[in-house]
Amino acid sequence: MMNTQQTVVNVLPQRITYEVRDLLSRWREFYAPPNNVDVEKTSLTTHELDELIDKVHDLFREVKEVDAVDLLDKVIKVQLQLHSFQQMNRNLKYEELVSLDYDINILTKIVLRHDDKLDPAQYIPQKHPILLALNSELAEKLAEQLVFFDVYSKIITDKQDFIAHSHQFIHSAIIIDIDFDGEGQGLALMKSHQANVPKIFITHKESVSIESRLSACHVGGSGFYVRPTVAQLLRSVEQFYSSPSLKPYKVLIMDDSHSQALFCEHALNRVGMVTYIVTEPLTILDAMELFEPEIIIMDMYMPGCTGTELASVIRQQVAYLRLPILFLSGEGNKDIQLNAMKLGGDDFLTKPVAPKHLVSIVQTRCERGRVLNDLIIRDSLTGLFNHTHILDKLKQACRHAKEHNEDLCFAMVDIDLFKKVNDSYGHTVGDKVISTLSLFLKQRLRGSHSIGRYGGEEFAVVFPNTEEDEALFVMNEIREAFNQLEHSSEQGEFKVSFSCGICRFTGENEEHIIEQADEALYKAKHRGRNNIQCFQF
Numbered sequence: 443m444m445n446t447q448q449t450v451v452n453v454l455p456q457r458i459t460y461e462v463r464d465l466l467s468r469w470r471e472f473y474a475p476p477n478n479v480d481v482e483k484t485s486l487t488t489h490e491l492d493e494l495i496d497k498v499h500d501l502f503r504e505v506k507e508v509d510a511v512d513l514l515d516k517v518i519k520v521q522l523q524l525h526s527f528q529q530m531n532r533n534l535k536y537e538e539l540v541s542l543d544y545d546i547n548i549l550t551k552i553v554l555r556h557d558d559k560l561d562p563a564q565y566i567p568q569k570h571p572i573l574l575a576l577n578s579e580l581a582e583k584l585a586e587q588l589v590f591f592d593v594y595s596k597i598i599t600d601k602q603d604f605i606a607h608s609h610q611f612i613h614s615a616i617i618i619d620i621d622f623d624g625e626g627q628g629l630a631l632m633k634s635h636q637a638n639v640p641k642i643f644i645t646h647k648e649s650v651s652i653e654s655r656l657s658a659c660h661v662g663g664s665g666f667y668v669r670p671t672v673a674q675l676l677r678s679v680e681q682f683y684s685s686p687s688l689k690p691y692k693v694l695i696m697d698d699s700h701s702q703a704l705f706c707e708h709a710l711n712r713v714g715m716v717t718y719i720v721t722e723p724l725t726i727l728d729a730m731e732l733f734e735p736e737i738i739i740m741d742m743y744m745p746g747c748t749g750t751e752l753a754s755v756i757r758q759q760v761a762y763l764r765l766p767i768l769f770l771s772g773e774g775n776k777d778i779q780l781n782a783m784k785l786g787g788d789d790f791l792t793k794p795v796a797p798k799h800l801v802s803i804v805q806t807r808c809e810r811g812r813v814l815n816d817l818i819i820r821d822s823l824t825g826l827f828n829h830t831h832i833l834d835k836l837k838q839a840c841r842h843a844k845e846h847n848e849d850l851c852f853a854m855v856d857i858d859l860f861k862k863v864n865d866s867y868g869h870t871v872g873d874k875v876i877s878t879l880s881l882f883l884k885q886r887l888r889g890s891h892s893i894g895r896y897g898g899e900e901f902a903v904v905f906p907n908t909e910e911d912e913a914l915f916v917m918n919e920i921r922e923a924f925n926q927l928e929h930s931s932e933q934g935e936f937k938v939s940f941s942c943g944i945c946r947f948t949g950e951n952e953e954h955i956i957e958q959a960d961e962a963l964y965k966a967k968h969r970g971r972n973n974i975q976c977f978q979f
């Protein structure tokens with residue numbers, strides 16, 4: 443729980459960095475991440491588990507005191523995992539340890555952004571490999587291209603190799619030929635495969651029977667490709683990494699009664715939701731801006747104003763028109779309840795409410811909210827933010843950078859000679875190049891960066907809290923790797939490059955930074971394309 447009256451802390455206090463550093467170093471003593479998939483299973487002793495729980499609990503207490511919602515989400519996630527391990531009262535499985543390792547690394551990464559004394563390289567979370575049970579030529583080609591997306595894969599040579607790997611080591615997905623290692627053997631192997639991971643089937647034959655397709659569905663196949671190209675399989679991989687985010691729902695609780703607010707908070711925290719309590723109605727707009735809730739639970743009667751009045755004020759802001767507001771009150775009068783709904787509420791729950799009921803309504807509302815929100819803010823071809831939303835993100839980032847005196851960079855990316863791609867290989871292939879670049883950007887940029895499709899073959903990236911050198915370095919790495927990627931078409935394979943213009947924020951409004959990034963992009967095109975220019979002030 444955080445309170446709006448608390449000071450906003452941009453830079454995490456040093457003690458949090460120490461706590462995280464300490465947690466990480468203890469964790470590393472208990473568990474070393476594998477450099478490759480061929481490692482032995484391991485476990486944690488009860489004593490080690492208890493120690494980690496204590497450390498994370500201390501960290502939780504510290505983080506709760508400051509405005510670091512992002513970090514708090516991650517701490518809670520680690521805490522929930524550790525508690526569930528404790529309750530299991532058995533040796534942990536390898537994949538459980540890897541999963542905990544992943545969450546601890548994510549948590550650490552957030553802190554590292556604020557602390558340049560640690561070397562992030564050694565803590566980059568490992569992605570689990572994709573098992574490739576395909577004929578060797580396709581597997582090698584795919585594995586080679588996956589590297590450019592930062593995705594690790596393991597080529598499986600035969601049935602025994604598959605059994606050994608799939609049983610022993612955690613993997614994020616499987617791409618398998620239905621006839622891998624013998625007619626129908628790929629399908630048969632999947633029948634006995636227990637892990638609940640996405641499975642993509644392919645066949646190298648000209649056509650496939652409906653029976654095979656049905657069998658693939660039966661064993662949990664999430665895709666079926668007939669003689670796929672490498673590019674098609676690359677795109678199928680996207681879904682493994684861009685599955686609906688597991689980010690916890692963010693619930694703002696507006697209640698002048700602290701004990702009532704705590705009751706809600708407890709119920710919601712237990713199922714992994716992140717909460718933010720506001721007890722002073724007049725501070726709610728500040729709290730909303732800071733916390734960016736996905737739903738508000740609102741009391742009806744508070745000192746100074748009623749819940750319905752507050753809901754009306756919230757609804758006056760266009761940005762909050764879609765935000766669900768759930769009234770929770772002892773008010774039993776149906777007319778008053780209906781009036782509250784008319785004035786901006788989405789649901790009305792009467793106290794006392796069962797925690798299960800509250801959780802279920804909040805979950806449903808948030809779930810639907812995310813689906814609707816995605817439709818509104820995302821581009822349908824690429825899944826990136828659309829033009830309007832990336833501009834909103836830039837605007838927000840400029841405001842934030844100004845208020846907190848932080849660095850900010852903005853990059854405009856434009857595919858080179860794209861007209862030629864369309865003219866030579868067709869519009870559909872052109873569209874595929876656009877989606878491949880968007881996947882590339884998503885895979886290689888950090889969660890804190892906002893990526894949007896700015897126009898047809900133009901993209902924009904907002905780099906909060908990033909210096910120009912770093913933005914340039916990251917974009918250059920992406921540019922070089924993207925230029926090595928092979929795209930396929932009926933006429934054969936081809937490569938594409940992009941140019942990019944970067945501008946750092948100097949305190950002016952977002953229109954300036956866009957203009958200047960665009961100018962830098964223009965310069966990059968003039969310097970022969972396939973290069974990046976920073977705006978020279």
Ligand SMILES: Nc1nc2c(ncn2[C@@H]2O[C@H](COP(=O)(O)OP(=O)(O)OP(=O)(O)O)[C@@H](O)[C@H]2O)c(=O)[nH]1
Pocket residue numbers: 856857858859860861862864868869870871872873876897898899967971
């Ligand atoms: N396939 C496809 N093409 C698009 C899309 N949006 C824009 N385009 C095409 O992208 C091409 C952009 O061409 P230009 O702006 O002339 O630039 P260019 O050929 O990329 O050359 P430079 O930018 O100078 O390197 C046009 O032919 C547009 O029709 C899209 O969504 N899909």
